[in-house]
Amino acid sequence: MGLKNHLWIKMNISYKSLIDETMKSMNDSIISKLELEYCLAESTHMSINSLKLNSETKIKSSQLKKFNMFVIQLASGKPLAYILNNQPFHNYSYYVDERVLIPRQETEIIIDEIIRQGDLIKKSGSSVSIIDAGSGSGCIGLTIAQERPEWKIILVEKSLAAISVLSKNLIDSKCTNCEILESDWLENCEHQSADIIISNPPYVKHDSKMLRKSVAFYEPDMALYSHNNGLEDMKKIIIQSKEVLKQDGFLFLENGYDQSGRVTRFLEKHYYGDIRVILDYNQIRRFTVSRNNKNG
Secondary structure, X not given: OOHHHHXXXXXXOEHHHHHHHHHHHOOOOOOOHHHHHHHHHHHHOOOHHHHHHOOOOEOOHHXXXXXXHHHHHHXXXXXXXXXXXXXXXXXXXXXXXXXXXXXXXXXXXXXXHHHHHHHHHHHOOOOOEXXXXXXXXXXXXXXXXXXXXXXXXXXXXXXXXXXXXXXXHHHHHOOOOEEEEEOOOOOOOOOOOEEEEEEOOOOEOOOOOXXXXXXXXXXXXXXHEOHHHHOHHHHHHHHHHHHHEEEEEEEEEEOOOOOHHHHHHHHHHOOOEEEEEEEOOOOOEEEEEEEOOOOO
């Protein structure tokens, strides 16, 4: 019996049994129990903790129908975040769909680093201005904006489709210290206006075989791929940031697992200093931080 048919006949079943039996029906599927729990939580409008506390409650037919539809999409390979139109990030959650990249857990690491650096700037008596270049869903810039409402955050995005998602998340966040700027990277930004620029640009080579199928098929190409061995957009940001950063301002870049050395050399070529690398949860050289402390 196929997955779809197996799911549709389940009636008069408890939350716990539904999860357990659905897991059994997956065979060799890579769908996790946690993903199923998120689908059930969305279907029942309950938290995962509440589901566990009420695990023997029987699911309603309307809830079961919704759950089944979610699981069928999961089984097809569609990412959970796009199915639920929601992705947790840091201490917040953001609306996402196929118009924007799904926020990654490893990207959360850089938030605390940026806030730490911004706090030092603020402590020196200066106001803090941050540009999130290629903002996408807005997860980076909006998270910083909510953590530090007295800072000014510019959310820069080129894609009009992504700006629609970004605008929704800005409204939902109720942030008053942010504005959206349509721009091809930093072209439309004011000179020497930013204390910190953060960017998670596309950095995957077009012929890369490293991406999971669900990422390559569902997530926007514009947010994934870059020419010049994945470094074309990164280099453009580095060059443009020289004009947009204040003297001694900081540039935070997320890069590919094997790109840190080349990014560092390009930063040095363009007179950035105090270059350091930050590892992600898997000890990959994921972020490169530098300071605009020398005019070239």
